[in-house]
Amino acid sequence: MSGTGDTSKRNRGPAAAAENRRALIQAARELFAERGFAVPFSAIARRAGVGQASLYRHFPDKVAIGIAVFDENLALLEGEHLRMREFLERIADQARASTSLLEALVADRSGAAAELQTRLRAIIGGILDRERAEGALDARVSVDDAVAAVSMVAFHVAATPDEGAAAHAIGLIERGLMPRP
Amino acid sequence: MSGTGDTSKRNRGPAAAAENRRALIQAARELFAERGFAVPFSAIARRAGVGQASLYRHFPDKVAIGIAVFDENLALLEGEHLRMREFLERIADQARASTSLLEALVADRSGAAAELQTRLRAIIGGILDRERAEGALDARVSVDDAVAAVSMVAFHVAATPDEGAAAHAIGLIERGLMPRP
Amino acid sequence: MSGTGDTSKRNRGPAAAAENRRALIQAARELFAERGFAVPFSAIARRAGVGQASLYRHFPDKVAIGIAVFDENLALLEGEHLRMREFLERIADQARASTSLLEALVADRSGAAAELQTRLRAIIGGILDRERAEGALDARVSVDDAVAAVSMVAFHVAATPDEGAAAHAIGLIERGLMPRP
Amino acid sequence: MSGTGDTSKRNRGPAAAAENRRALIQAARELFAERGFAVPFSAIARRAGVGQASLYRHFPDKVAIGIAVFDENLALLEGEHLRMREFLERIADQARASTSLLEALVADRSGAAAELQTRLRAIIGGILDRERAEGALDARVSVDDAVAAVSMVAFHVAATPDEGAAAHAIGLIERGLMPRP
DNA sequence: GATGAATGAGTCTTCATTCAT
DNA sequence: AATGAATGAAGACTCATTCAT
Secondary structure, eight states, X not given: OOOSSOOSXXXXXXXXXXXXXXXXXXXXXXXXXXXOTTSOXXXXXXXXXXXXXXXXXXXXXXXXXXXXXXXXXXXXXXXXXXXXXXXXXXHHHHHHHTHHHHHHHHHOOSSHHHHHHHHHHHHHHHHHHHHHHHTOSOTXXXXXXXXXXXXXXXHHHHHOOOTTHHHHHHHHHHHOSSOOO | OOOSSOOSSSOOOTHHHHHHHHHHHHHHHHHHHHHOTTSOHHHHHHHHTOOHHXXXXXXXXXXXXXHHHHHHHHHHHHSSOOOHHHHHHHHHHHHHHTHHHHHHHXXXXXXXXXXXXXXXXXXHHHHHHHHHHHTOSOTTOOHHHHHHHHHHHHHHHHHOOOTTHHHHHHHHXXXXXXXXX | OOOSSOOSOOOOOTTHHHHHHHHHHHHHHHHHHHHOTTSOHHHHHHHHTOOHHHXXXXXXXXXXXXXXXXXXXXXXXXXXOOOHHHHHHHHHHHHHHTHHHHHHHHHOOSSHHHHHHHHHHHHHHHHHHHHHXXXXXXXXXXXXXXXXXXXXXXXXXXXXXXXXXXHHHHHHHHHOSSOOO | OOOSSOXXXXXXXXXXXXXXXXXXHHHHHHHHHHHOTTSOHHHHHHHHTOOHHHHHHHOSSHXXXXXXXHHHHHHHHHSSOOOHHHHHHHHHHHHHHTHHHHHHHHHOOSSHHHHHHHHHXXXXXXXXXXXXXXXXXXXXXXXXXXXXXXXXXXXXXXXXXXXXXXXXXXXXXXXXXXXOO
C-alpha cells in the first residue's frame, strides 16, 4: 500500500466525467454483445476502466445503461432517410449485434424506454409517409402495424442464431402468409 | 420419534420419483410465470416441496427444466389438428403465459431444444399441408416461413405487455405489408 | 482447486446445524464485545468458522443474532432467585460486557425483542414480590418502575467506560435524589 | 456563461465559511434526528448544499460534527438557571429529539467530548448549589451523582420509544427505590 | 476556499452446487 | 433415492476520502 509509482487510474477530477460516460457506454455495448445482458454490472466499470461508484453515478442500473446504448443506436437511424426494407435490415443488424438491448428495453420500468419508443415511432412514421407516397406499401398499413413489424423482426433475429433469419423474416413480413387474390 | 410409521416426506422409494418430477415441472411452470426465468433454481425445489438434490437428480439446470415445461406445452399442441391461425393464437397464449420458456430455449446449448424444434416443425408441417390443400395459404409459403412466423409472433408477444399484441401480430403475419397487386 | 488433502471445513452435513448455531452465537458474543455492534455481519461467520450462507440461514440479520445472545444472557438470570441489588449488578455486568446487545434490542423491529422484554419483566416481577414481602422496597414501587430502573442502569453502564459507573448508578437508583423526610 | 455575476454557489470567499459551518451543523442535526447517527457522512454535505470537501474542511468526521451539534444544545442550557427537575426534562427532550448525539459522544475518542462533559458538569454543579441552598436535594447527593442521573435519564429516554419514559425515569431518579425510613 | 466527480475497498446478500445422513 | 443444511464464490451497492478545477 501507499505505493510509489502508481500505475494508471489516478483521480482525474470532474473533467473525466463526460469521457467516463462515453467509456462506460462503449464498454456496455461490447459486453452486452459478448456476454449478454446478464454480464455483471460491475464488469462494465472494469472494462471501461472506471471506478465502481462512477458507474453508479452515471447509471443507476444495467437497464439504464442498456437504454443509453440503444439510444445511441437510435440516433444513428434518425439522421438517415431509409426505406422500410433498409430500415428493417438495419434494425435486424442491430438486434443481432446486441440482442441484450432488447432485454433492457423490455425490463425497463423507468419510462426511459417509452421515450425511445416514441422516437422509434417517429422514425417509422416518416418512413411510412415516404413509402405511401410511392405506393410501395399497402395503404391500410398503420404506424402500429409497422412498429409491430419492427418488433417482430428484431426479437426474432435476436433469438435466432441462424444467419439468414433476418432476410427470411423481413421477406415474410413484406409478403404475408395469405395468398394474393 | 425415529419410529417406523413416519410422517410425510420420508424416503418413499422409487415411486416418488415420477411424482417428484411432475411436481417439479409444475412448480417451475408457476415460478417462471410469476417471477421470470431468473428465479433461483432452488426456489423450484422449495415450491415443489422436494429436496434440492432431487431437483438436481431430475434436471441438471434451469434450462433443462424450462425445456421440460415447454415440452409439455408442445405435447398439448400435438394432439390437435389446428388451423394455422388457431395455432398461432395458441402459441401466443403460451408465450404470454410464460415468457421465460423462450429464454430457456434461447439459452439452451444442450441440443435438447433442437429436438423440440423438430417436433414443432413437424406440427407446423402438418398444418401447412392441410391449409395448402384448401388453398388457404399462399402456395409459396415454406415450412421455414411458417416456423419463422411462429417465432416472430411468440417473441413479439412475450416482449409486448400490450393486450392486443397477439392479434395485431398475427394479422400482420397473415397480410404482409406489401400492397396487393 | 479440486485439492487433495483439504484443510478443514468440508461439508459435514446437517449434523453440523446445531453445532453451527452455537458457534455462531458464541462468535457473535465475542465480536460484539470486542468490536461493538457495528462489526460486519460476515465477520461473525468467519469467526465461527461457518459459511456465509449458513449464518444467514440461522439468523436473517445482525439484530436477530444479537437477540439470540441476549436470550442466552437472560436464561442465565432466570434460574436464580436474586435480590434486586444483585440483579442490577448482574445486569450491569452484562451491559458492560456487551454493550452492543442493547443496540440490538433497540434496533429490533421484529417483535423478538418484545418477547425478551416480557421475560425480563417476569424475572423482575418475581424479584419485586420477594423484596416486598420483606419490606426491602418502597411499597409504591411498581414493576414498571423496576423495569425502567434496569434500563437506566444498563444503558448508563454501557455508555460509561468508567469503572465505578455501575455501583454509582445502582446506589443512586436505590436512594433517589430527594431528601428523606 | 462563465461570466462574472455568477449564480449561486460559486466561490464566495471566506465569508461563506462561517455560513457553511452553520448550514452543516443544521443539516447534521436534522439528519441525525431523521435517520440516526448512521447517515452517510456525505449526506450531510448534500443536505447542507455544500461540497464534500468543505464538509471535511470543517469537520474531520461524523463524530466531530455530532459533537458540534451537542455543543449547540449545551449552549442552550448554559444561559438558563434551571431547577434540577427542569434540567432533567430538557435533557430528556434533547435525548429524544436526537438519540444519535449520544452515540457520537460515546464514540468520541478525540477528547472533544471531555470538554463537553466538563461544561455539563459545571452546569449541573450550579444547579446543585442552588437546590441545596433550598434543601430541595438530599445533602449527600454529589455532583457525580447528578451527572450519573443525567446520563441515566438521557440514555434511557433515547432507547425507549415509549412516550412517558422521561417522566417515569425522572420520577424514579427523584424518589429512589428504597423505602422511606 | 469551494465544488462535486472519481476512486476502490468493504459489506451485504444470494445462489448454484455438494454432501452427510 | 430423498432430504435439507453447508459451502464459498460472486455480484450488487455504498461510503469515506481524495483531487483536479
